[in-house]
Amino acid sequence: MSDQAVSALPGAEATGLVTVREMGLQGMVTLRADLSAAARAVQRVTGAAMPGVRRIEAGKGCSVAWMSPDELLILCDRAGADRMVFDLTEALTGQHHVAVNVSDARAMFALEGAPGGLRDVLSKVTPADMGALVPGEMRRTRLAQVPAAIWFEAEGAARVICFRSVARYVFDVLAMSARPGGAVDYH
Amino acid sequence: MLVLTCPYCGVAACETELAPGGEAHLKRFGPGSSDEDFEAYLFLRPNVKGVHFERWRHAMGCGKWFLAARDTATLEVFGTYRAQTSAPPPEIVAAIQAKRPDWSLT
Numbered sequence: 001m002s003d004q005a006v007s008a009l010p011g012a013e014a015t016g017l018v019t020v021r022e023m024g025l026q027g028m029v030t031l032r033a034d035l036s037a038a039a040r041a042v043q044r045v046t047g048a049a050m051p052g053v054r055r056i057e058a059g060k061g062c063s064v065a066w067m068s069p070d071e072l073l074i075l076c077d078r079a080g081a082d083r084m085v086f087d088l089t090e091a092l093t094g095q096h097h098v099a100v101n102v103s104d105a106r107a108m109f110a111l112e113g114a115p116g117g118l119r120d121v122l123s124k125v126t127p128a129d130m131g132a133l134v135p136g137e138m139r140r141t142r143l144a145q146v147p148a149a150i151w152f153e154a155e156g157a158a159r160v161i162c163f164r165s166v167a168r169y170v171f172d173v174l175a176m177s178a179r180p181g182g183a184v185d186y187h
Numbered sequence: 188m189l190v191l192t193c194p195y196c197g198v199a200a201c202e203t204e205l206a207p208g209g210e211a212h213l214k215r216f217g218p219g220s221s222d223e224d225f226e227a228y229l230f231l232r233p234n235v236k237g238v239h240f241e242r243w244r245h246a247m248g249c250g251k252w253f254l255a256a257r258d259t260a261t262l263e264v265f266g267t268y269r270a271q272t273s274a275p276p277p278e279i280v281a282a283i284q285a286k287r288p289d290w291s292l293t
Contacts, residue, residue: 053197068249069195127201140196142204142247 005078008107008167014175017183018113018121022171023159026108027081029074030067031088033097041091045084046074056138056151065138065151073149078103107167108159109174115155119187122150122158124177131187144173189257194267196249208242211254212274236260238283238290240275243267256283 005025012022031038039050048059051066062076062084076084081101088099111118119130128141128150138151146169148162162170189202198204210232216224239259244252254272256265256279265286266279275283280292 068251071249127203129199139198140248141198141200147247 005104008164009171012171014171014178016175016178016180017117018111018178020171020174020178021110021112022167023108023110025078025103026106027062027076027078027084027103028101028106028161029076029081029084029088029099030102031072031074031097031099032070033072033092033095035066035070035072037095038092038097041088041095042072045087045091046076054137054139056136065149067140067149105164106161107164107170108161109171111158111160111174111178112156113178116185116187117183118156118158120184121174121178122160123186124182124184125173126150143170146170189262189264191243191253191255191257191264191267193245193248193251194253194269195251196245198245198248200245200248204245204247206244206246208244208252211240211242211270238265238287242270258287 007022007024009022010024014020035050042048042050042064046059046062046064048057048062048064051057051064054066056063056065062074065073065075067073074084081103085099085101111121123130125144126141128139133139133150133152135152135154138149140147140149142148143160143162146162146166148160148170150158150160152158160170160174190199191205192199213228216228236259239257241255241257242252243255252270253267254270255267256275257263263286265282268276268279275292283290
């Protein structure tokens with residue numbers, strides 16, 4: 001991997017009802033496999049228990065998110081992503097699977113602010129029920145016109161990931177939704 | 188608005204998070220079939236008003252195909268189920284018959 005890698009929108013930040021910030025380079029590894037059969041290998045490599053449906057589990061310096069019945073997304077240090085792929089591939093030898101470093105395929109945003117305002121800002125641009133989304137659960141949904149995944153690290157801190165090709169669009173949509181004067185005070 | 192619950196990830200997904208895939212439980216007529224069968228497989232759909240089985244993909248979510256039973260006139264959803272089946276499962280048929288006693292799976 002090139003050491004000159006840049007994230008989708010380096011340093012992009014917008015402040016309004018909440019703060020929207022592009023998080024810079026983030027390591028991401030996608031794993032497709034029979035998840036029940038891969039649970040022990042994933043635990044050994046990441047230190048995280050196999051996440052249940054839609055859950056995110058914290059591991060050693062990484063977190064493991066359930067993406068679909070046969071797919072996990074592992075968020076880790078960018079520098080450690082290749083190592084993660086290597087370790088997963090080794091731990092799953094003999095088992096049908098694919099582990100790929102997709103760090104450059106996506107962009108990640110942090111939204112921080114009051115818990116209610118945060119949910120309002122997101123609710124304006126997604127059909128998902130933000131009031132029902134609790135920390136530890138990842139909701140894959142739609143942000144305006146593009147797919148994205150949303151979860152809460154804590155009550156006042158949300159994370160959004162989307163494809164890198166739509167990073168500017170997602171940032172602008174979130175920043176617009178967070179513009180002062182647009183408070184709806186619903187959540 | 189149509190809300191279908193994805194049987195794979197349990198998300199109550201809004202119609203705009205899903206991609207429609209047309210009628211479910213079609214029997215494919217491919218190479219070697221008669222022209223009539225092939226035409227019927229490709230083009231001829233009953234387009235019912237009432238109970239209907241459909242394919243949907245959770246496109247902006249887990250990405251999986253699933254099947255749904257709903258009423259095309261009232262938008263009432265009787266249930267959703269996994270796509271790895273060639274006929275509606277008994278609990279879906281029972282759910283439909285509880286609401287539509289005169290309906291039967293033909």
